[in-house]
Amino acid sequence: MKLFTSPLSVFIAVCIGLSSAKPLTRGTDNANLDEVNGPVDVQLIEEVPSFEMNLKTPTAYELRTFGTDQEEGSMEYILRENEDIQSGVEHYLIEGDIKVDYNVSQVSPNAVRNRNVRWPGGVVPYFIDRSFDNGARQRILAAIERYHQTTCIRFVPWNGQRDYVHIVPRQGCFSAVGRRGGRQELSVGGACNFHRGTIMHELMHAVGFQHEQTRTDRDQFVTVYYQNIQPGLEYNFIRYNQDTIDHLQTRYDYYSIMHYPMYAFSRNGRPTIAPRQSGVSIGNRNDFSTTDILKINRYYECEDTTDNGGEETNPDDCEETHPNCSFWAQRGECSRNPAWMLPNCPVSCRQCRPSTPGCSDDNDFCSQWARNGECQRNPRYMLTSCRQSCNVC
Template structure:
């Protein structure tokens, strides 16, 4: 398995992700859309208390540039399993909470027509940075039920915000009218499921947070999450890292290295840790770049070479295991069933022609639906059974 580097990947045994009017800055400019809202409420994200702003339609603004869904938040601590059993809850169609990574390593998107050509150029440049350095791909939506809408937020700034992970049809990337690649690369990171680097559980071993310099009302942006799942070492060069002066109220740094050194501004690129962490979370189909699983089609058995799940082992996003005759892959907050051992890697999409689940429809035993990138069939016991991941 390739050495795991950084990028913060948040896990939670309950969660998934968001966007709208927030903003991540180009660190050399430090611009944010004006936010006059003072309506903040306390919720729990990844079993940590956070302050969020209700945006309506079941979404909330968190960490200033991340919109989370109501499924991703709780009203109280619920407890997080450090090593959930692979088949735990896989038959529950409603179990959509938590950060969900994109199936088949592919971000499906649609573009609004309100984005200027200059911002579009920066957007495509940013997609190329992720595509050229990681296993992540991008695809214009045709009829997929899981996709993001990329749109302009109308703010005259180099800013943006993005949904955290795959959230059905509610995912969004909002961009300002002057947004550049240094911001968009960061926002794509949120869409892939990543939270800011400075919220990692181990951040205090690497940086100092200077609360006396933080703007009033923004202290929660620097809160440490003790339940974060970290791949590799803390990465000061990560695209997910705040700049040294982010949310400063007096021109003094809000974050420094432990010795007080000011670190370089974020650039329009991925760090080595970003690349390694993403290829761990989104392993290639041939099992390389961190995956423990199959050989990408050469084997007659998708489980060949994959170890059995163990309650005594720690697993990271992207790891694969076998359990009770099935192949599973670790997501941010749960295991996803990929198929039954003994099967060959399917050449066709098992979800092709299957409609997306709708809470407004009545379903009968034997009916199949797609939901959050997976195929489900309704059993005679009234419970939905996960049949596996949708293909390309």
């Protein structure tokens, strides 16, 4: 017997099913809400802070499935934004975001050893292109202010100086390394200016620093998987010798804002560079590490004269003030509501790392996801944010 189902009957059935569902109210235990995917850890739905924020309280489903995409760090934003950039007639990019001029016969790949490319007195004249909107301009100024809070670098508005940085909204994110002479472009176009950390990364190139993983001793601390790198892009993982690069008497810094992420230039979705030390992550910074600050001040010979930020959150000692911080950060609130999110959710907004990074999970549902096999199915997120549950530390 052939059954005929009219659209009206389907609509009525759906409505009946929806009306019979029990609504989730604040304070309800959502452990047994999903009979298909199994139980989830207990999580109470809480009110959103009313500090001029327009945030939606996460639903039970969103809390259960949250974590499949990790908020990216500054270098991940940069590499994604620069994927479609073609070599121009005036310059090309190495290591993803370092501008090299065609008319320079020999380019020092790292300015740290070459003291001649420092900005005299640590003073960097800059000009923000007028084509930036007000929001982008404020984020650029916030990145500049972070240098003023933590280093002796002083960015000053351009007033006719011969050498200066012209911050422009070209396609992609890029900068030259150190002072190149005359007008030099630093681009934070498109999504490159959405995050303070991305702008800080490019500015650190401009004041004279290369990516962390180019250090002479890097192979003691990270493994490069050349078989996973896109063909022809292996040169982006070059390691320089001591004649070229100066470590400034610092240890290798996994947490540097200048470090590559694990999947940089991957051809197959597998890691291209990974830390040898367990329990650490790389390439997910949106603020200076302590060593970043130390290196800048040593390079400019001002270690003893720098205000390290006063009451600003220490990059190595910060705490979240609300249990839903990670969820809101995933929804983009770090950018939409920075006034509340950055001081109250500094870890989730990648402003600093926890004071005890050790072996721990970053999400309450890590153990459940691990039991469901997510360590194998979704390693990009799980192996860095659910380290304890995935037994990687």
